Amino acid sequence: VKQGFNVLVESSAGEAAKFSDDHYRQAGAQIQGTKEVLASDIVLKVRAPMFNSVLGIHEIELFKSQGTLISFIYPAQNPDLLNKLAEKKDHCLGYGSGSTRDHCSGI
Numbered sequence: 001v002k003q004g005f006n007v008l009v010e011s012s013a014g015e016a017a018k019f020s021d022d023h024y025r026q027a028g029a030q031i032q033g034t035k036e037v038l039a040s041d042i043v044l045k046v047r048a049p050m051f052n053s054v055l056g057i058h059e060i061e062l063f064k065s066q067g068t069l070i071s072f073i074y075p076a077q078n079p080d081l082l083n084k085l086a087e088k089k090d091h092c093l094g095y096g097s098g099s100t101r102d103h104c105s106g107i
Contacts, residue, residue, distance in 0.1 A: 001028035010037045038062035045071040048081060060084045071095065 001007050007029040011021060021031045034052065037043070038059055048071055049059040060081075063069065066089050073094035075082055085092055 006030065008032045008037045008040055010034055034059075035062055039064050040067065042068045043070070045069065047071070048073050048078060049085075058084070060088060060090075063088055063090055065089060067091070068093070 007024075007027075009021070009024040009029045009031055011031050011033060014020065014023065025031060034055060039062055041064060043063065049063070049069070051058045055062075063085075068091040069085065070093045073081065073092060075094060082092075
């Protein structure tokens, strides 16, 4: 935020960690809905993308084409997820995987 980036945080994203939306607003973030947040150029997501039952769609469908996802992907356990990400030509950086890849394909 201090360097000019627009930071979007999903509404209620911090509740389990006892961070209210106001905490994020005070730090300069904008609070948005799931669709708006996942359509960002760069998405930092703790859990791997999944089917969102509230929206009735897989979260990957909401990602911007050729966007960047930073998340716990667990490539060996989620080959279908990697294929879906590769179809969108998204860039992925996986936590805990021991490697990073320029594209999700071929992980």
